[in-house]
Amino acid sequence: MRICVVGLGLIGGSIAKDLKASGVYTITGIDHNEDHLKEALSLGLIDKAGDENDLANTGVVVVAIPVNAAVALLPEILDKVDDDTLVMDVGSTKALVCDRVANHPKRRNFLATHPIAGTEFSGPAAAESGLFSGKTNIVCEVEKTAFKLQERAKDIFETLGMRIRYMDPKSHDKHIAYVSHLSHISSFMLGKTVIQEERNERDIFDMAGSGFESTVRLAKSSPAMWTPIFKHNRENVMETLDGYIENLRHFRDLLAEENYEAIYSEMENTNRIKDILKGITIKTL
Amino acid sequence: MRICVVGLGLIGGSIAKDLKASGVYTITGIDHNEDHLKEALSLGLIDKAGDENDLANTGVVVVAIPVNAAVALLPEILDKVDDDTLVMDVGSTKALVCDRVANHPKRRNFLATHPIAGTEFSGPAAAESGLFSGKTNIVCEVEKTAFKLQERAKDIFETLGMRIRYMDPKSHDKHIAYVSHLSHISSFMLGKTVIQEERNERDIFDMAGSGFESTVRLAKSSPAMWTPIFKHNRENVMETLDGYIENLRHFRDLLAEENYEAIYSEMENTNRIKDILKGITIKTL
Numbered sequence: 001m002r003i004c005v006v007g008l009g010l011i012g013g014s015i016a017k018d019l020k021a022s023g024v025y026t027i028t029g030i031d032h033n034e035d036h037l038k039e040a041l042s043l044g045l046i047d048k049a050g051d052e053n054d055l056a057n058t059g060v061v062v063v064a065i066p067v068n069a070a071v072a073l074l075p076e077i078l079d080k081v082d083d084d085t086l087v088m089d090v091g092s093t094k095a096l097v098c099d100r101v102a103n104h105p106k107r108r109n110f111l112a113t114h115p116i117a118g119t120e121f122s123g124p125a126a127a128e129s130g131l132f133s134g135k136t137n138i139v140c141e142v143e144k145t146a147f148k149l150q151e152r153a154k155d156i157f158e159t160l161g162m163r164i165r166y167m168d169p170k171s172h173d174k175h176i177a178y179v180s181h182l183s184h185i186s187s188f189m190l191g192k193t194v195i196q197e198e199r200n201e202r203d204i205f206d207m208a209g210s211g212f213e214s215t216v217r218l219a220k221s222s223p224a225m226w227t228p229i230f231k232h233n234r235e236n237v238m239e240t241l242d243g244y245i246e247n248l249r250h251f252r253d254l255l256a257e258e259n260y261e262a263i264y265s266e267m268e269n270t271n272r273i274k275d276i277l278k279g280i281t282i283k284t285l
Numbered sequence: 286m287r288i289c290v291v292g293l294g295l296i297g298g299s300i301a302k303d304l305k306a307s308g309v310y311t312i313t314g315i316d317h318n319e320d321h322l323k324e325a326l327s328l329g330l331i332d333k334a335g336d337e338n339d340l341a342n343t344g345v346v347v348v349a350i351p352v353n354a355a356v357a358l359l360p361e362i363l364d365k366v367d368d369d370t371l372v373m374d375v376g377s378t379k380a381l382v383c384d385r386v387a388n389h390p391k392r393r394n395f396l397a398t399h400p401i402a403g404t405e406f407s408g409p410a411a412a413e414s415g416l417f418s419g420k421t422n423i424v425c426e427v428e429k430t431a432f433k434l435q436e437r438a439k440d441i442f443e444t445l446g447m448r449i450r451y452m453d454p455k456s457h458d459k460h461i462a463y464v465s466h467l468s469h470i471s472s473f474m475l476g477k478t479v480i481q482e483e484r485n486e487r488d489i490f491d492m493a494g495s496g497f498e499s500t501v502r503l504a505k506s507s508p509a510m511w512t513p514i515f516k517h518n519r520e521n522v523m524e525t526l527d528g529y530i531e532n533l534r535h536f537r538d539l540l541a542e543e544n545y546e547a548i549y550s551e552m553e554n555t556n557r558i559k560d561i562l563k564g565i566t567i568k569t570l
Contacts, residue, residue: 116494136491165491172492178482179493183500186475188551189532190468191558196528197463198561205561206421206450207457208464209401213562214499215468220559223552227545234540241537243481245530247474252526255519260512266473267508273476274505276483276490277498 001059003156004050006030006077008040009225010118011090012064013127015160016045021129022159028054040124055080060088060152067091068228071100078106086149088113088156092176093232094140094169111153112140112169114176115162120220133161138176140169177236182244184218184226185237191219286344288441289335291315291362293325294510295403296375297349298412300445301330306414307444313339324409340365345373345437352376353513356385363391371434373398373441377461378517379425379454396438397425399457400447401465405505418446423461425454462521467529469503469511470522476504 001024005016008031019025029046031037037049055061061081063070070089078087078101088111089097101110117135119126137157142150157164167175194216198204230237254262286309290301293316304310314331316322322334340346346366348355355374363372363386373396374382386395402420404411422442427435442449452460479501483489515522539547 116492118494118496120496135494138492165488171486175482175486175489175492178479179489179497182478183475183497185533185536186471187500188555189529189536190471191555192532192551193467193525193529194463195555195558195561196532197460197525201456201460203450204460204464207401207423207460208562209403209420211403211405211503212464212468214502215472216558216562217499218496219552219555220562221552221556223549223556226552227549230540230548231543231545234543238537238540240478240482241533241540244474244478245533245537247477247481248470248526248530248533251470251474252523252530255515255523255526258516258519260516263515264508264512266477267504267506267511270473270476270480270504271508273480273501276480277493277501277505 002026002028002057003060003062004028004030004054004058005046005062005064006073007063007065007069008036008045008124008127009064010122010126011115012062013040013043013045013124014117014129014131015062015064015090015115016040017127017129018132018160019156020045020047024159028058030054036124040127043124043127045124045127052080055085056082058082058085060086060156063087063089063091066225066228067093067097067232071096071232074101074110075104078104078109081106081109083109084148085109086111086145086152088153090115092180092229094138094172096232098141098169107144108146109149111142111145111149113153114138114140114172115160116180120217122222122225130161135162137162137164138167138172139164140167140172142166173233174236177233177240181229181233181237182240184221185230185241186244187216187218188221191216287311287313287342288345288347289313289315289339289343290331290347290349291358292348292350292354293321293330293409293412294349295407295411296400297347298325298328298330298409299402299414299416300347300349300375300400301325302412302414303417303445304441305330305332309444313343315339321409325412328409328412330409330412337365340370341367343367343370345371345441348372348374351510351513352378352382352517356381356517359386359395360389363389363394366391366394368394369433370394371396371430371437373438375400377465377514379423379457381517383426383454392429393431394434396427396430396434397454398438399423399425399461400445405502407507407510415446420447422447422449423452423457424449425452425457427451458518459521462518462525466514466518466522467525469506470515470526471529472501472503473506476501
């Protein structure tokens with residue numbers, strides 16, 4: 001089956017790579033960035049470099065571009081595909097995308113998904129085999145997609161090794177703000193705070209260990225990808241930030257009051273994250 | 286040469302393991318926790334389980350216990366050792382320790398060090414070979430230690446594969462608050478914030494990916510180790526927290542104002558952490 005992957009960055013490139021390697025799918029890559037297209041071809045992520053004319057006569061179109069671009073382009077893509085083509089997006093926010101296509105005549109051709117996997121790197125060179133293996137894929141409004149196309153999507157997720165969780169787009173956006181978007185902001189602001197201090201002391205990073213490294217890892221992420229995510233999910237993200245800032249301020253107050261018993265409890269209570277995380281497949285980089 | 290390692294947790298156990306493996310040193314382990322002592326012996330981290338009577342007739346005493354315990358015990362340990370014994374601590378704060386021994390008659394037997402390495406795990410079973418290899422060891426007030434004993438310490442650091450940086454204790458405590466202590470609090474409070482949200486939604490952790498996992502890793506750390514560190518370094522830690530909270534609040538304000546250009550710049554400016562971190566040896570777990 002022929003699949004068009006629109007957007008050959010980390011996510012699109014990794015999807016293309018594994019699906020191509022399965023031998024079941026032929027991959028046509030589409031990217032407005034000519035260099036990315038060439039790179040994806042030379043890295044063997046895709047079988048062929050294409051353009052929007054390839055959207056017709058294709059079994060599946062995977063849209064793997066920043067969420068603002070996806071919201072803008074999805075209706076046009078749906079306009080262009082055949083009546084039996086599946087169009088999937090893989091963006092990190094789901095409510096706006098689902099809203100945008102809600103009344104499209106080809107709504108039943110569309111499936112909203114969010115494969116929860118990634119690294120802090122971007123571009124075709126960041127594509128990895130097995131990136132999605134064992135990871136969770138959130139699928140939204142599945143009932144609005146044609147049965148046959150749901151099956152086609154499921155085959156693809158199975159090839160990628162993903163498990164599926166069904167969720168409504170509003171709940172997805174609310175919860176993902178906590179477990180993903182907040183982590184990114186906490187990491188970016190940690191990086192910023194330490195860089196500010198570095199202005200006074202050039203040698204500070206010589207003292208940084210693996211703890212800092214892992215906590216600040218996400219601060220390497222792409223602003224072009226993350227700005228639209230924060231925009232789409234603004235209200236939820238603000239809520240998580242308010243909760244986080246409140247918790248930090250409380251910890252700071254306990255320190256100001258020298259209430260070390262309470263500080264101990266704060267940490268001890270949060271230690272249960274150990275057991276919680278055991279359920280998460282850990283990807284070390 | 287005979288070395289007594291006092292405290293057989295992650296750090297003491299890892300030091301013991303590598304020094305014993307070198308064949309140059311014989312390791313006597315001392316720990317007030319009998320189970321840890323037995324465990325260290327059965328794991329082969331030490332040659333022999335000992336007690337405070339072993340502090341005499343020993344070349345080096347490595348003190349690897351929580352910083353509050355080290356401050357309390359170091360004068361007693363110095364009282365008990367021979368005139369030509371080196372006593373080193375390896376704690377994460379340095380000013381209070383250096384103050385505490387400043388006027389001790391055996392001050393020249395003491396060296397204040399902070400090997401910057403570790404994991405979020407604790408106890409003898411967390412000990413790892415090679416934990417310190419390629420890592421930085423901060424040495425404070427080196428000029429107050431006898432030359433011969435400085436050399437003895439250097440041999441040990443070389444065996445462990447560490448590079449040495451000399452720094453005064455106050456600067457150490459100020460800078461380490463940024464690159465280590467703040468990371469731990471940001472991680473603990475991130476874990477707390479997400480656990481709070483989990484109360485409303487049991488399935489939230491099913492959506493957590495590797496980004497959350499790495500950002501929250503340090504929230505698994507031991508409260509018994511970290512409470513005294515925050516106590517010792519209270520003022521510096523409060524300063525880093527104030528800066529961090531201010532940066533988070535600013536980001537939240539930009540989001541409230543929908544100033545996405547500024548949000549983009551915040552992230553882009555912090556992306557330079559990529560280049561900065563290239564200098565840090567990365568330990569993936």
